[in-house]
Amino acid sequence: MNSFDSCGYHKKTTIMHGFYFELRATDGSKWRFLEHKGPVLAPPYEPLPGHVRFFYDGKPMKLSAAAEEVATFFAKMLDHEYTTKDIFRKNFYKDWRKEMTSEEKSKITDLTKCNFTEMSEYFKAQSEARKQMSKEEKLVSFILLTTMTKCKV
Numbered sequence: 001m002n003s004f005d006s007c008g009y010h011k012k013t014t015i016m017h018g019f020y021f022e023l024r025a026t027d028g029s030k031w032r033f034l035e036h037k038g039p040v041l042a043p044p045y046e047p048l049p050g051h052v053r054f055f056y057d058g059k060p061m062k063l064s065a066a067a068e069e070v071a072t073f074f075a076k077m078l079d080h081e082y083t084t085k086d087i088f089r090k091n092f093y094k095d096w097r098k099e100m101t102s103e104e105k106s107k108i109t110d111l112t113k114c115n116f117t118e119m120s121e122y123f124k125a126q127s128e129a130r131k132q133m134s135k136e137e138k139l140v141s142f143i144l145l146t147t148m149t150k151c152k153v
Contacts, residue, residue, distance in 0.1 A: 045065060049122075056108055064100070067101065072119060075119035075123060078120040
């Protein structure tokens with residue numbers, strides 16, 4: 001079935017695992033307008049609770065907020081295959097050092113001595129808690145998150 005709608009779009013019905021309509025302008029353009037509602041910014045970093053620690057060479061170490069934030073990226077990926085790959089670890093360590101204080105740079109000299117386990121376990125528990133939330137709780141959480149992250153001018 002082929003026809004043209006009142007806006008000059010060519011309607012084409014295709015059957016593939018059901019029905020769908022594909023709209024095409026007769027002048028060859030694909031878009032009539034683009035709407036952008038501005039950037040969505042991530043909320044400011046919230047430091048980990050005091051009971052969640054990072055260990056270096058078997059000893060707990062307090063990280064600066066910037067270094068801790070980057071460390072959490074690695075901790076969240078600890079169970080993924082990426083963290084076992086040398087190039088990933090090398091790139092992460094190089095980028096992480098950019099966020100460390102000079103004191104942290106002097107102490108943290110070997111990524112293999114870093115222990116992100118407590119951080120990783122904390123994020124797994126957070127994820128499980130979110131999974132256990134009801135739809136209503138998830139909706140409230142989503143609304144709170146989106147209202148906190150909107151860019152205000």
